Amino acid sequence: MKSSQSFFDEFDYYITPSELIEFNYCKRFTYYMKCLNVPQFEENRFKVQKGKEIHSKKENENKQYLRKKLGVIDKKINVDLYSEKYKIKGIVDEVLTLSDNTMAPLDYKFAKFDDVLYKTYKNQMLMYSIMIEEMYNCKVNKCFLVYTRSSNLIKEFNVEDTVYFH
Incomplete structure (x- = not known):
């Protein structure tokens, strides 16, 4: 095979939680990005860059720290997930990994908590839950969001309390 030829990568056609959120917000986003290859210019957006900086920092600090109050007995950091289904x-x-033999996604948000768990965040976490259940063959009952601009406030919600397309 010539080096100029490329392999078909099925994962290129998988949808991410961010893409689904963008599609639900405005279907044109998907068209512009996926069909016309119009870049988002994320490097010019302060909050996006600050969020990436916080993610990088969290990934490198307190790697061994387990949130005992949440019942955490193990954790994996910066995990690639997928669902073939x-x-x-x-x-x-x-x-x-929680003490009740279930698992849960935890995601950091560069945002302030304003007494509302937004549908976009819930949808993102539910997609992560589906992928975790499929990949690890383990039940997911809870999801956790950490609001970094509210002193790292942790908000928990139950998967069953949210619309679930499983």
Whole structure:
């Protein structure tokens, strides 16, 4: 095979939680990015860059720290996830193993908590939950969001309390 030829990569056609959120917000985003290859210029957006900086920092500090108050007995950091069944993929900040033999996604948000768990965040976490269940063959009952601009406030919600397309 010539070096100029490329292999077909099925994962290129999987959808990420961010892409689904963008599609639900405005279908044109998907068209511009996926069909016309119009870049998002994320490097010019302060909050995006600050969020990436925080993710990088969290990935490198307190690697061994387990959130005992949440019942965490193990964690994996910056985990690549996918679901062959639903053709979705994504990277979650942490996959937690809990003391009740379940698992849970944990994601850091460069945001302030304003007394609302937004549907976009819930959808993202539910997609992570589906991928965790499929990849690890383990039940996911809870999801955790860490709001870094609210003193690292942790908000928990139950998967069953949210619409689930499983």
